[in-house]
Amino acid sequence: MDRFGNKVTPAKNYTLIDFVKEKLNELKNYDNIANKDSPLVSIKNFEDIHMDADLLKAVYAAGFNRPSKIQANALPLLLADPPLNLVAQSQSGTGKTAAFVLAMLTRVNKKLNYPQVICLCPTYELAIQTGEICTKLSAGITVIYAVRGEPNPSVAQITEQIIIGTPGKVMDWGIKYKWFDLSKIRVFVLDEADTMVSTQGHHDRCIRIHRKLDLSCQMIFFSATYDDEVLDFVQYMVPNPKIIRLPREQECLDNIKQYYALCRGEESKYTAIQNIYGGITIGQAIIFCNTRKCAAWLTRKLTKDGHSVAVLSGELNIVERLSILDRFRAGLEKVLVTTNVLSRGIDVTQVTLVVNFHMPILHGDEKPDYDTYLHRIGRTGRFGKHGIALNLVENENDMKLLRSFEAHFRKPIKLLNTNDSDEVHKLEH
Structure with a gap:
């Protein structure tokens, strides 16, 4: 599928590892990655990574013509197989929300009608904004908001595939009322992660949710800022993370x-x-x-x-x-x-x-x-x-x-x- 929605028959069905090996020679003067052994490749087009055809079409329909810098560097890691844990810092307005939303949508199995992805945000407004981007790109994937003011699920078990919400509400739904199974979550995202782990109330709830997740769950932490203390804690929560810190604050x-x-x-x-x-x-x-x-x-x-x-x-x-x-x-x-x-x-x-x-x-x-x-x-x-x-x-x-x-x-x-x-x-x- 090209950027205009036309079907393209590939000459060769590359795996991500094949793609990485072909592109390694293009990596020059790149020093913003903390993990020097990272299999990172900066992509030039969204077609350069394995993405569902409907999702790729939705990306271009939403006006994303080329990957931003954070998207170009993060997406090959986010969509790698097997999944990699990622801690990423990039200034607001650089496209980081779309980067982790694409990872969330890619990991969902559309045939399974239960929550497979959690995205935690520090505020109601940010959760709604993230959900709007997710819905715009969703291509048939269902989303539910776990935030104050939104109605509780109408059934005993949630059937939506992605939950976007604030820590307190998600904790209630998953731990207190058991409306979904936290052990089945495949992707766990913290947006504005520095706030989530440094604010006492959010911090405690995030830890309680995190403890219920399966060890195979992909951990994705994004923020515009991290200090060293928060980064140390994030790395404690995220096993063997790949780390991207760009651009610098200046x-x-x-x-x-x-x-x-x-x-x-x-x-x-x-x-x-x-x-x-x-x-x-x-x-x-x-x-x-x-x-x-x-x-x-x-x-x-x-x-x-x-x-x-x-x-x-x-x-x-x-x-x-x-x-x-x-x-x-x-x-x-x-x-x-x-x-x-x-x-x-x-x-x-x-x-x-x-x-x-x-x-x-x-x-x-x-x-x-x-x-x-x-x-x-x-x-x-x-x-x-x-x-x-x-x-x-x-x-x-x-x-x-x-x-x-x-x-x-x-x-x-x-x-x-x-x-x-x-x-x-x-x-x-």
Whole structure:
């Protein structure tokens, strides 16, 4: 089957190992793989790997013309036979969700009507987004959501082949109520794995689920960031993993222009946002606040001044949060004010501006939160597009945080005078 859905008769039926042997000579200057003995080959086209014809057709129909860098490097490992365990790091917006979704779909036996794959996500929104991608590519494979607000199964035993959900709900379904057999799961995926293993509640539930899995179950852990402590724990959970860490954090930010503006209080910050929004052409913008109170205040101000704006924070119920996200993706609101509930994993390709109304700090102290900063500004510059990140600096402590982010990521954060219309207008060029 070629990329246009036409049937092609292969001249030779290669196995994956044959393919790897043929392509080994093409590997040059590749140093981002932790396991040097890995049988990794960077593919150039989706036809280069063994994929069901219907699934391949769905891939192209969904607009995936060529593999992204993470897909090109991860898919040969994910689809290898026998299955390999994989721990992969790649920045948001690089196509990692599609990579592990393709692995999930490939491993499903369509003739068996029971859960064969589990994908755990840290939030309801991320689970729904992953499920939407899975359904788009599913080619007849059934999916069920194990998340708060979704109805419980209507039968004693779940017949859907893929479960996508949050750890607490999946644990209840599989261990408490025994609505499916965890020992029959063939693929176990952790999305945003650093959050899953470092957050206490998720951490404990993931371990309890993991203990019920068969030793032959393929383990796939994906995230945009890993620190050494989390990576050590992940490797403890995943036997003999292959490890991919690309691109490096600094490379992730190459297509995002970072700036800061000096402000005097919240009203001054608001003026800076107004000047930016009025001075350049913006697709959509996300503004991050550290508190719900500030997010609500800022939303009222923007709405009063005629902006199409929505607010998303943790006190909203699931239906409200999903509705707001759907409206924002559809472009019905141009500005989304939010707390860290939206900093991870949500794809809205039209976002061209991210504003840190408050600098991200670690909970309980004033130290810089590097992961949250990376995830926040990573909401723009999706899939190689260019984006702008603006940090609003109010005091000396904010400036120390800014310099810490600048030093950590080794990327300049330039001063921007938001009161100078000419300087603001230059941002588009």
